[in-house]
Amino acid sequence: MSRVGRRPIQVPAGLVIKIDDNVVTVSKGNLSLQQEIHPAIKVEYKPQENSILVTRPTDNKFYRSLHGLYRSLINNMVIGLTDGFSKKLEIVGVGYRAELKGTTLVLHLGFSHPIIFKSPADIEISLENPTTIVVKGIDKQLVGQVSAKIRSFRPPEPYKGKGIRYDGEYVKRKAGKTAA
Numbered sequence: 001m002s003r004v005g006r007r008p009i010q011v012p013a014g015l016v017i018k019i020d021d022n023v024v025t026v027s028k029g030n031l032s033l034q035q036e037i038h039p040a041i042k043v044e045y046k047p048q049e050n051s052i053l054v055t056r057p058t059d060n061k062f063y064r065s066l067h068g069l070y071r072s073l074i075n076n077m078v079i080g081l082t083d084g085f086s087k088k089l090e091i092v093g094v095g096y097r098a099e100l101k102g103t104t105l106v107l108h109l110g111f112s113h114p115i116i117f118k119s120p121a122d123i124e125i126s127l128e129n130p131t132t133i134v135v136k137g138i139d140k141q142l143v144g145q146v147s148a149k150i151r152s153f154r155p156p157e158p159y160k161g162k163g164i165r166y167d168g169e170y171v172k173r174k175a176g177k178t179a180a
Helices: 059-084 139-151
Strands: 015-018 021-030 031-036 042-046 050-053 085-090 097-103 102-108 115-118 122-129 132-137 163-166
Touching: 015 042, 021 059, 031 059, 050 059, 059 085, 059 139, 085 139, 097 122, 122 139, 132 139, 139 163
Parallel strands: none
Antiparallel strands: 015 021, 021 031, 042 050, 085 132, 085 163, 097 102, 102 115, 122 132
């Protein structure tokens, strides 16, 4: 058995779990997340234990790979609706900054024009200061995707380290021409 897949998912109070054929829906209030599951993988909700159990039909390599995957995806939905996910981005560079106009993020990254990024409906973008961006949401995949999109506007370069990087990301530096 998969070490990840065999662990039951603990469901906190206040979450509503609904399983229809091969679609798992987790909701809390007016927020909900859905995940389509492979038909061979069985998802079972036990309300008396407040847990979800994911099982696979055989020990075939294909089903083993899906077992842990779907358990993690469902667990991420539960965590997202209880705590939420966030990623922090740092802007490094002289004159590089960000500002927020409503739900639109305006980035000044050394180009001749500002970059305007409209955030998706389920994502909340905030600024701790003009060089720190925080991306929050309930969907882990969407938070990561939006963070990666913002980072892609000016990824960190290896000579001076200027650009947008994740909080705590290590940028390997190169020596310039004068290193000879």
